[in-house]
Amino acid sequence: MASASASARPATHATPASTEPTGTQAKHAQPATTAPADRRDPERGAGRGGRAAGLTRWLWALPPVAVLALVFLYPLYLVVEQSFSPDEGGTSLAPYREVFASEAFREALWTTVWIAVCATIGCLVLGFVLALIIAFVPFPGGKAVAKFIDVFLSFPSFLITLALLFIYGTVGMANGVYTDVTGAASGPFDFLNTPWGVLLAEITYFTPFVMRPLLAAFSGIETAQLEVASSLGARPARIVRQVILPEALPALAAGGSLVLVMCLNEFGIVLFTGAKGVTTLPMLVYSEAILESDYPAACVVAVVNIAISVGLFGLYRALVARTGRGGEGALLKGARRAGA
């Protein structure tokens, strides 16, 4: 804090024109406390406080950015750099050519993308149906279900795969029930080591990530609107299509793109599946780096994975920024209702 006040001092001197009472002068120099006008239009505030005040604000932002640069941005840069440096030395596109030419990479890319897309669609459909019932066909215990979803979100993803081993594994529950009922020697469920097992686990784990923003958006819909629609003769399917769906679209878009990014990046579920047949991009990064010790190749795959995910995440941020205010409004409305 000592350095903070020291850096604030020159800025205070730089604003002698200020006629405000003592104590507020330093306010302009301090990023932590901004005047109301500053809050709405910081550019103007900075102009009033002088250039030095703006500079101090930047100085304040510097330490955390420096930390981030050291522990995250610089390492990321090193990954990109290494992806252009083959083991033989020098800088070339050779690692890229090598990786892009390999069958394993192309298959991993395809597997990653189709599993992620299918899982996202699955999560959206399932999440929409479940959230719809919780919000508009309320039942006792609905609150508990919403709580349970919050708890579910705080658990790691690989637990789902572990559980699926007991449920659909070769000697698991589903096959056990089947053999008990039919007397057959083995059950029909044998998909855990295939991409379908990964798909099921991802849909299970990521659906709550869609349900949460949807429930927030649904709480912003006036029930009176639905009553009016239904009293005018609209059937539930039509109300969903024409009243609820338009309201839910921003939440669906935001939740869907978030889930898509998380599915593309998912590692735990694939690792626990332990299937040689299912290799996704993150899995390929892991096996190239840790098992094969081929760092340039791992870095190439990592760069491709980053490009896809960051591109999609940028899209997600843009969607949220465009619709964020509505979403937040809905959240606040929901909170107010709960408080009343």
Place this chain on the structure above:
Amino acid sequence: MLVHSRTGRWTAWIVFFALFLPLFALPLLVIVAASFATHWSGAFPSGPTTEHYGAAVRGESLEALTTSLVTALTASVLALAVGTWAALAASALGRRAKRLLDALFMLPVAVPSVVVGLAVLVAFSQPPMLLNGTRWIVILAHGVLVTAFAYQSVSAALARLDPAYEQAAASLGARPWLVLWRVKLPLLLPSLNAAAGLCFALSMGELSATMMLYPPDWMPLPVRVFTATDRGALFTGSAVAVVLMGSTLLVLLAVSRIRTRASYR
């Protein structure tokens, strides 16, 4: 109320539970059931035992539990410090600068955790920053991964904060750091608390980056679950997983209790 007829409502509820129970409730139940079982060849587990828990809270697994707790705690504290500072600094900047900071600090969410692990491994395996093989490389990676969430929740709370409080304090002559310490931070306490819980839970369950980085003497619980199940010790793995879920929940519960007390104050 969307569906008015009684049969319609019941159909909706049946559909809901037919989807919800097997997909979301069953997996967690199954793990708990398996952690008490010695055999599972058939519809239900058999041979109830608490032996796996004995193994799960002794030796290697106990070490993994303390490793995870220490890692999660340290990483959360670091992430909260950096994230809160960054959010406070960003809220004072112009709109375009704030957006840049938002993008920078949210970037770790978009980058796959495995790649974060790889990047940290590449960067900290050589002097002058040789952390590879120590516990700090794991803690560092966890910190990187959860900072985004700390930043995001504090940032959102700052946007909702009523500026009247700090203006009142400042107009009464409070120095900026006093305003920050006595007015702003207490007002932010509930969201700091929520962020702490979120960071802790995420760090407890982190597997991807950890798999790239962990040294043999610093193995967190998720990795322990993986090594156990990879060896075929599914039931021990389940017991360790239940310990993981339980400790996460306990800490979250404690944090939320502090939160309610903080918001009453």
